[in-house]
Amino acid sequence: MEASASIKSVVSNLKKEFTIEFRNRFAVNVALSFAAISTIAISLALGGIPISPKMKAVLFWIIMFFSAMNGLSHIFTREEEEGTSLFLRLNVTPESILSSKLIFNIIIFLLLQIIITPLYIFFLQVEIKSIIPFLLTLFTGGLSLASITTILAAIVAKAGGKGSLFTIISFPLVLPVLWIVINSTFISLDKQNYYQYNNLLFLLAFSATIIAVSFLLFKYIWLEE
Amino acid sequence: MKIAMLVYILMPLSIILAFLWVPPAQFLGEASRILYFHVPVAMVSVIAFFVSGIYSIIYLYDKEKKYKLLEEKSFNSARIGILFTILTIITGSIWAKISWGTYWNWDPRESSIIILLLIYLAYFSLRSALSNNSNKNMLTSTYLIFAMIVVPFFVFIIPRVYPSLHPDPIINANREINLEEKMRLTLLISVISFTMLFFYIFNLTNKLSIITDKIEEKNYEE
Numbered sequence: 001m002e003a004s005a006s007i008k009s010v011v012s013n014l015k016k017e018f019t020i021e022f023r024n025r026f027a028v029n030v031a032l033s034f035a036a037i038s039t040i041a042i043s044l045a046l047g048g049i050p051i052s053p054k055m056k057a058v059l060f061w062i063i064m065f066f067s068a069m070n071g072l073s074h075i076f077t078r079e080e081e082e083g084t085s086l087f088l089r090l091n092v093t094p095e096s097i098l099s100s101k102l103i104f105n106i107i108i109f110l111l112l113q114i115i116i117t118p119l120y121i122f123f124l125q126v127e128i129k130s131i132i133p134f135l136l137t138l139f140t141g142g143l144s145l146a147s148i149t150t151i152l153a154a155i156v157a158k159a160g161g162k163g164s165l166f167t168i169i170s171f172p173l174v175l176p177v178l179w180i181v182i183n184s185t186f187i188s189l190d191k192q193n194y195y196q197y198n199n200l201l202f203l204l205a206f207s208a209t210i211i212a213v214s215f216l217l218f219k220y221i222w223l224e225e
Numbered sequence: 226m227k228i229a230m231l232v233y234i235l236m237p238l239s240i241i242l243a244f245l246w247v248p249p250a251q252f253l254g255e256a257s258r259i260l261y262f263h264v265p266v267a268m269v270s271v272i273a274f275f276v277s278g279i280y281s282i283i284y285l286y287d288k289e290k291k292y293k294l295l296e297e298k299s300f301n302s303a304r305i306g307i308l309f310t311i312l313t314i315i316t317g318s319i320w321a322k323i324s325w326g327t328y329w330n331w332d333p334r335e336s337s338i339i340i341l342l343l344i345y346l347a348y349f350s351l352r353s354a355l356s357n358n359s360n361k362n363m364l365t366s367t368y369l370i371f372a373m374i375v376v377p378f379f380v381f382i383i384p385r386v387y388p389s390l391h392p393d394p395i396i397n398a399n400r401e402i403n404l405e406e407k408m409r410l411t412l413l414i415s416v417i418s419f420t421m422l423f424f425y426i427f428n429l430t431n432k433l434s435i436i437t438d439k440i441e442e443k444n445y446e447e
Contacts, residue, residue: 155351155364155368158355158358158360159354168347168351169347169368171343172347173372173375206378217285221364221367224360
């Protein structure tokens, strides 16, 4: 009974998030325009000069990282700015809030990837040699980035949503993910039929650890003394 | 008090041992003496990080507020830690210049110390951004705990999951420390004395925090 009630509350929260998000589409628009601008800027600046697969992987994930920084912190700062966080704190358990926000961020980030990746491939003439490892890397990388940035967004929202602070505190914690994901993307761009699942395993383990600890610590961030 | 005595005895001892007693290493020559300062300083910077993480965990679980000033103590540890991290980077890059010819070349150890520095910087930025927040202690403590979870991924897991990563050249260059008794002993004494030094400074800063807290309380009452 209790489990179904909490699932219901997560679903209703999620519905609310999507309704608010698609009412003005702020987070998605900002992240998308940022990604599009930076992709086009890189392509324009290169002016057709060929770059190595390693460089392509690095640029791709730098764009992804900064789009995440622009789009994903909004989920908690919105509650603080609009003054709705107190209402949520009183009526919904911290766990169901974290679940709904986490699922929302993961969906939004995967959506962003679905739009940005073809754009990037189109503008930078990227040739993917092993398609399945590439897609799996995108998915697991997105999962890890979204899971760590969600909990850090909760911390930053309490600091008044100061823009650059989010990037500063996220960067050192996101670095292991970026490191692995860039290497994995490089391999899938460079080598044909290359299957190495160590990287994906690392990313999944990383996201699982971060999500588990997020659930343990979220109440300390969310509830005020 | 006992720690202070140990520091006053061990610090000069390890300096004398490092410069006068130990023979220089085979390939590196006199420059190898930096080993007895670089390695302990690097270890202390990690110890300081974990001390502040552990204080943060105690802070979150101590609901009845049995212990005072835990957040300040973890901040003190981080403050000393960043100093030692910078010293590690300086001594390490000097050594790298001598043995490999460049100050910086991104081997796994170098990357992990830079991550540690970035985490410290991020923690200080977060702490100063939250200075007016009533929930500051909780938020900075949770951030430190998250950082403490991510660091092992960097230091221990990545080199193992990744077959393509090089073995650490720092260890290879000095495999002789495992062979020579005198070097091992000096390194051990040096590590102990630097760790003692850390706890000595840590105690001093903690005392300072307690005194400042008392003065503030008194001012508030008046």
